[in-house]
Amino acid sequence: MEYKLTCSAVLEGHLERVWCVAWNPSGTLLASCSSDKTIRLWGREGERWVCKAVLLDGHERTIRSVAWSPCGNILAAGSFDATVTIWDKHDGEFKCTSTL
Numbered sequence: 001m002e003y004k005l006t007c008s009a010v011l012e013g014h015l016e017r018v019w020c021v022a023w024n025p026s027g028t029l030l031a032s033c034s035s036d037k038t039i040r041l042w043g044r045e046g047e048r049w050v051c052k053a054v055l056l057d058g059h060e061r062t063i064r065s066v067a068w069s070p071c072g073n074i075l076a077a078g079s080f081d082a083t084v085t086i087w088d089k090h091d092g093e094f095k096c097t098s099t100l
Contacts, residue, residue: 009049011042020065024072031075033063039077039087041094058085058096 016035023030029052030042039055061081068075075087075094086098 011040011049011051013040013051013054014038016062019062022066022068024068025070026072029072031066031068033066033077035062037061037063037079039063039066039075053094055087055094055096058087058099059083 014034014036018032018034021030021032028043032040037059040051041053042049043052059079059081061079063077063079065078066075073089077085084100085096087094088097
């Protein structure tokens with residue numbers, strides 16, 4: 001069986017290399033993390049992909065990995081600064097609630 005993949009969008013916004021992307025459980029948001037020390041949340045608006053939020057505070061070095069909880073309301077991010085941040089969704093916005 002042969003599969004053919006095609007590029008459906010190029011998401012631009014990070015200022016440096018992107019290290020990891022992860023879909024939320026419902027497939028409506030894509031989280032990306034970067035050497036620019038930010039997490040971006042991407043979603044569709046009509047036919048276009050747009051950046052819905054930029055999570056800025058939390059890490060002092062490259063963010064290397066992001067992962068969603070099964071409920072999709074919590075996002076974890078791991079960084080080269082030797083910390084993991086936990087982002088909880090409250091009132092439609094993600095806030096950093098813990099640094100491990």
